[in-house]
Amino acid sequence: MTTRSQKTTTMDSKQDVTPCEHYRIGSHLSTSGALRAAIDEAVSLRLGAVQLFTRNQRQWNAKPLTHEELSEFAAARRGTLFEDGTRIVSHNSYLVNLASPDADNRAKSIACERAELERCELLGVMTSVSHPGAHLAGTTGVARKPKDPNDLDCEPSADELDGLKRIAQSIDTIHRDLAGYKVRIALETTTGSGTNLGYAFHHLGRIRDMVKEPERLAFCIDTCHVFAAGYDCSTAANAGAVLQRFDAEAGLAHVVAIHVNDSEAPFASRKDRHAHIGLGLCGEAWLRAVLRHPAFAPIAKVLETEKGLAPDGRAWDVVNSAQLAQWASVQVK
Numbered sequence: 114m115t116t117r118s119q120k121t122t123t124m125d126s127k128q129d130v131t132p133c134e135h136y137r138i139g140s141h142l143s144t145s146g147a148l149r150a151a152i153d154e155a156v157s158l159r160l161g162a163v164q165l166f167t168r169n170q171r172q173w174n175a176k177p178l179t180h181e182e183l184s185e186f187a188a189a190r191r192g193t194l195f196e197d198g199t200r201i202v203s204h205n206s207y208l209v210n211l212a213s214p215d216a217d218n219r220a221k222s223i224a225c226e227r228a229e230l231e232r233c234e235l236l237g238v239m240t241s242v243s244h245p246g247a248h249l250a251g252t253t254g255v256a257r258k259p260k261d262p263n264d265l266d267c268e269p270s271a272d273e274l275d276g277l278k279r280i281a282q283s284i285d286t287i288h289r290d291l292a293g294y295k296v297r298i299a300l301e302t303t304t305g306s307g308t309n310l311g312y313a314f315h316h317l318g319r320i321r322d323m324v325k326e327p328e329r330l331a332f333c334i335d336t337c338h339v340f341a342a343g344y345d346c347s348t349a350a351n352a353g354a355v356l357q358r359f360d361a362e363a364g365l366a367h368v369v370a371i372h373v374n375d376s377e378a379p380f381a382s383r384k385d386r387h388a389h390i391g392l393g394l395c396g397e398a399w400l401r402a403v404l405r406h407p408a409f410a411p412i413a414k415v416l417e418t419e420k421g422l423a424p425d426g427r428a429w430d431v432v433n434s435a436q437l438a439q440w441a442s443v444q445v446k
């Protein structure tokens with residue numbers, strides 16, 4: 114671990130690595146045309162991590178992966194940094210709700226999540242990011258108002274607690290069905306929009322405490338979501354305290370991926386709108402604190418920001434990842 118803080122030049126003496134490769138900074142990339150396209154693009158942009166959808170994320174069903182797709186994906190990784198499966202993160206379908214109070218919907222969600230993990234295992238992808246789920250006010254029938262801020266300190270409400278339990282039970286079912294799998298579900302921090310769970314760090318900790326095989330459950334921190342959820346990370350000291358709080362309530366050791374996004378939506382707004390790095394409201398202090406935290410040195414950090422070209426003509430992914438690498442590599446002023 115101590116070598117992580119050494120300079121790039123001493124650490125990777127075999128060949129030159131870019132700062133993004135060194136710091137495991139990358140982006141969510143398109144698999145349009147072929148799954149391997151995301152790997153090929155990450156390699157050509159010389160990124161150090163990649164996130165992808167292994168299937169159409171807006172549909173329940175996906176065709177099984179063919180032998181050809183699998184061997185092409187393996188071929189794209191061969192001889193690259195992406196032979197390391199921890200540099201590749203999958204994001205599951207947006208339809209999945211492991212907290213759903215509706216039995217049919219939850220069964221469908223479990224099946225969809227299980228299929229996603231089966232795909233990841235075949236592909237050699239070690240991390241499958243999933244939003245924890247929404248309780249849909251299944252117990253009381255009364256949902257929070259959109260303007261009500263998150264109370265990050267209080268105990269979960271009855272609806273929330275029941276939702277957290279359903280998530281843990283759903284994950285137990287999936288773990289039981291997929292005994293021995295290497296890929297881990299990484300539950301992502303959320304903004305707390307609607308009835309979504311996971312906006313409070315202790316939600317994640319509670320789920321992990323409840324599941325029967327906690328060692329198989331991991332976390333993903335989204336910098337935009339944490340800010341919009343209402344954690345004050347406005348200064349270096351506050352940002353450090355937020356990470357300490359995550360450690361106390363959920364555990365930094367279980368974080369296996371970071372979504373590094375800036376936020377277009379205001380602090381504590383519970384809105385989920387990603388902004389280009391440095392152009393949103395998160396502030397440098399927060400992003401720097403995450404990028405430079407030693408616990409995150411070995412894990413993938415991926416952008417989920419808009420594609421297209423920046424005003425200077427470069428691709429936004431290039432501009433944003435370069436900014437992140439710069440912040441990762443330089444001690445604060």
Ligand SMILES: [Zn+2]
Pocket residue numbers: 301335372417
């Ligand atoms: Zn995210």
Ligand SMILES: [Zn+2]
Pocket residue numbers: 335337338385386387
């Ligand atoms: Zn988001």
